[in-house]
Amino acid sequence: MISLKKNFNIAQFQSLIALFVLCLALALLTDNFMTTDNFWNVMRQISVNVCISVGMTLVVLTAGIDLSVGSILAFCGAVTAGLLKNGLSIPSLNLFIGFTVLGAIVAGFLIGGGLGFVNGYAVTKFKVPPFVATLAMLTMARGFTMLWTKGHPITGLGDSFGFLGTGWFLGIPMPVWISGLVVITAVILTSKTRFGRYIYAIGGNENASRLSGIPINKVKIWVYSIAGLLAAVGGVLVTARLDSAQPNAGISYELDAIAAVVIGGTSLSGGRGTIWGTVLGAIIIGVLNNGLILMNVSPFWQQVIKGMVILLAVIIDKSNQKSE
């Protein structure tokens, strides 16, 4: 059997305590935090961020960053919705292709993976710093989304597609199943496979990894492609939940994802961190968002508080690492 326990380290322990304190406070301050209903609420709400953050974690572990996830999410959601609703017609060839739900989703995933691949290619083959390559993609993919949707949402996508966003299976919401699957796969990938080991090695010391014969570029291209793919998964989830692909979906989602990664104890300089940590980070952010609304905190203050929480989480984490 695969033991997942070993990946829990001090940083996660830290975050766990933070989460616990947060939950305790909310349980005391509000009546409705500690209900099953609200639990699934929070879990469902974070599922998109979890998918994106898992991809982000992989990228950050290689000492990279991916700013384009929000735009890729929007574009893939729109592509899936568009293909599902209108199919693909190429008038010049007099061709029309209809899409099943699965077909449309696969197409969305391929586009997500493909755009991620472009990120990875720019980063490795052209040595463009990840920040810049994915910043360019952020802009471009948003442009593609606008071009594809002409600025209008694509709505009315049918119940079987909507089930992915709003349905329940065995008492658990579908988005939670999907993000859970993503998490488990990523945990195994990072802790139990060569590929995962290489991700850590590259982030830990790229030069040494190269000299050890690790195919740096290949690994990185895969990592960015996976991040793109997971953004597409997020895009499908958002679209299915809303029964509508919004052209402005996913704006600034990269910041939430990075916050989850960082609160979860992954180092932005690469090589250190875990998927579990990121999941915890995402839960903390989700609980915080939920709690601030449950407590009806003014929207103005919410931003100030969220900023402070990010800062505090990292300061506590750092001071712990120092005394290690």
Next chain:
Amino acid sequence: MISLKKNFNIAQFQSLIALFVLCLALALLTDNFMTTDNFWNVMRQISVNVCISVGMTLVVLTAGIDLSVGSILAFCGAVTAGLLKNGLSIPSLNLFIGFTVLGAIVAGFLIGGGLGFVNGYAVTKFKVPPFVATLAMLTMARGFTMLWTKGHPITGLGDSFGFLGTGWFLGIPMPVWISGLVVITAVILTSKTRFGRYIYAIGGNENASRLSGIPINKVKIWVYSIAGLLAAVGGVLVTARLDSAQPNAGISYELDAIAAVVIGGTSLSGGRGTIWGTVLGAIIIGVLNNGLILMNVSPFWQQVIKGMVILLAVIIDKSNQKSE
């Protein structure tokens, strides 16, 4: 005399050629690009980005990053506008303080520098990664802006204040004077002073710098404070141009600033780059924005093209560095 020539290197040369090609293309493709009027337009339009990007350059040279500049810009603009218009009244003390234009601007600058100082403090004393510290500030300062303005713009700030944004002096628009002053000061600072040398050394090798007796923390705190101050300068410019402080001013300005820095050939890993490069980067972005509009490119395509230009600029720059 101070020789500024020495700071021009290959990377700038690169950018200069790119700019030249861009201008040539626009001159051929449009009627209105090559007019004095349009020249001052572009210069005035980039002046805010230039101020911010200069601060960003300093931060990036120390191997940091500052995501909070847009929010700081908004907050400082709002503070200046608010103090100018309404003064400061502390009812509990039965105190009212009126502000002159100069006083309000100085207050805005102090707040900008102060928030920058907080960034620097978090980065140095609490070892929070710059990305995270300034991400938290991005959120918090936006919250402060909303709290201060209650979400409403502050308008009607008077002609003498407005002159800073819309006036001309000796045939040159005021914003261009101000950003020009910022640039010249920064060029001298980085290339001709001990402080500047320390910035490069820290970005080049922080350990070696510490062991050489360079006051790392002090230098970094100053750098973030200056970046905050320059964001405030940008905030005053924006506010003066509009005669109105907008609560949602400056959103995503950090990305434009980083783009300018990177297109200008400054390395995101620190230690390499120049202010002139950044200015060129900002001009390229400004000319591009202007040119795309002059050429009547659809707004959706504009995003795609801008993304591509960022990517291309950096790829060309990189391939040049390699062959150096």
Next chain:
Amino acid sequence: SEKQGQPKKVAVIVSSLNNPWFVVLAETAANHAIELGFEATIFDSQNNTALETDHFENAISSGYDAILFNPTDADGSIANVRIAKKAEIPVFCMDREINATDAATSQILSDSYAGCVAIGKYFVEKLNKSGKYVEILGLVGDNNTWSRSKGFHSVVDNYPELQMVAQQNADFDRNKAMEVMESILQVHPDIKGVFCGNDGMAMGAYQALVAAGKAEQVMVFGFDGASDVITSIEQKKILATGMQFPKLIARTAANYALEYFNGKRDFAQKVPVTVEMVNQENVHDYEAYGSDE
């Protein structure tokens, strides 16, 4: 600057294209301008008043003859309109007003405040003057957010039995509105109504209510007249929305530009285009974004 034989150039400067409502406004304005024989270009201000300034300057220096303008901000945009005025280029405001009467040539306005007064009245009636409700705001830095909120509250706040149990922002975003609503429902499962600052958020809130099995219990009110919401009102899912007429507004603005070129100067400063309340009774008289004629 009179260029003989050349078609007139019209700039459509719009506050944002990140929202279908504005896309409709901008595209209708541009297309109608082209139908009238002009050249037309759309400028996207991305909700950024400073970028709007850039657009004005660029439009002026590249020889546009008129500006069809959807301002980012009632106060902040005044300076921009004045730039055009100084360059003797007519500006026709669309949808949103600027707080100056001596700058624009004419303002064809959709009155958010009055529209929301009407919705507020309907809201009071439908909730029977009592009960808990929720308000979902748009972008908190946006002046439309507040004119709508204020219009609504100018009516609703007169009924002390109507209790606003939560007021949260969702940035005019459908997904965010859904998530906010999901959380609010945890604390306040017993609300009777939701007022949303635009239709996108109304759809999001509605989706959350469906998921929580409360779609029957809670009445949703939106604002805009977007296609989803019109359909939803027909299907008795959503109670009402404030129909703005972006297409009508846009076409009027383009027509005014034509009249201006033909020599007319005495335009009314403010031309209100009433926001009409669309509810389940009268929805059949409307289509998305108003009728095409």
Next chain:
Amino acid sequence: MTALLEVKEITKKFSGVTALSNVNLRLEGGKVTALIGENGAGKSTLLKIMSGIYTDFEGQILFKGQEIKFSKPKDAQEMGIGIIHQELNLIPYLTVAQNIFLGRELVNAFGFLDREKMINKTKALLSRLKLEVEPTALVGTLKVGQQQIVEIAKALLTESEVVFMDEPTSAIGESEVEVLFEIINKLKAEGKAIVYISHKLDELFALADDFVVLRDGKVVGQGGVSEISRAQLINMMAGREVKVVKKPTKNCTEEKVLEVKNLGLLNPENPQRPLLKDISFDLCKGEVLGVYGLMGAGRTELCESLFGLNHRKLTGSILLNGQKTGFKSPIEAIDAGMALVPEDRKKDGIVAGMSVSKNLSLTVIEKVSKFGFLSDVLHTKLYDKHVASLKIKVHNEDQAIKNLSGGNQQKVILGKWIERNPTVLMLDEPTRGIDINAKNEIYELIARLSASGISILVISSEIPEILAISDRILVMSEGEITAEFSSEEATETNIMNACIPENMNQ
């Protein structure tokens, strides 16, 4: 007999600098070839070409008579060429076992990593190398010397037919060196070809069969080790006569400049075992005090503690010129007249991308400023002065320091401290990885500086070196001073005896 590996007419240029020109080399099975040369002679470059790291060069590589072209390091690895790099190439956040198997992980039938098996194999390897660390320990927590042994283990994991060793002993103590030599001899007996680079000539004479001397990228001599003398070898390397200077000893009669009393340094990870314990010694004006010890003895920590680092964890007292100090940072230490040339040049010494003249002026920035502004003229003056007096080999003042060889980088770092005219100069392994010629220049420099009244604390892991330069020698072991000798008393044997801890691996 065909050579196992042969290179022909290898030429390699780095943006103008010719690192190798027309180098030919034959490696036969069952032989150890010593590759010798001054800093910057091109030794590492040659190994990097033969192991697939540099793929852009002129010339041919033949493996068992077949011409081959590597496109990446892995190609060479798979062909059976193993290399221990001069720089440590380990991933700090991975464990010892993970590092050793990096790029060659063992997987089980399902394609998942076989942790158990890798750990067991690592255990076996480590015990062969007599290194007692846990396979699951993070490499970042190991001492430099231990890391170097892990690096060696990594190269020994696969049964390579050709093994390159680029200064494998620069960070390890004598007993580890012995273990390594045993292993090399065994590999030799198995018919493997070995190339060994070291600046420690004794090692080469003890180990090598053949030698190849490189100078300025050219082969200037080769043959059997038995046929050449030490002096001839040195002459060949340097291109002229070199003699090791032994400076006259000086007795500590003058005033005490530095007094260290009962210095202790807490170990936050293990409070029972402090990093420094009860350290007391004096340093006189103009004296050279050598500190010897095996890896991990705590010498680096001692220097760093005196330099204002670790101040929160320090106990005891430090007096400089009779004044009690409590430096909270290197800045304060430097202001009071301390200077430190750190052990790890690349990590702590140079600002790699900066020019030589900017690196030189880093500690004396006020001296190259006029009216508060930096002056190019003064930079050039400073540069000219030190390039001449320290014999730094450099093209021009704007050359990036990273493009200098190690020895010349070290001279620049020395220069930036000499310019401050410190009271106490601490040198941590000042000649690590530096060729004999440059070494001698540094020895001369140390003598010159001490004669001028600077007190010098020098750490070294080479007994001959410490004997040659010190007036007095301290020996450290496990954070404590275990012996003190005057330079007359000190011998290799009594120093070695004093430095062996109870249990080396703990």
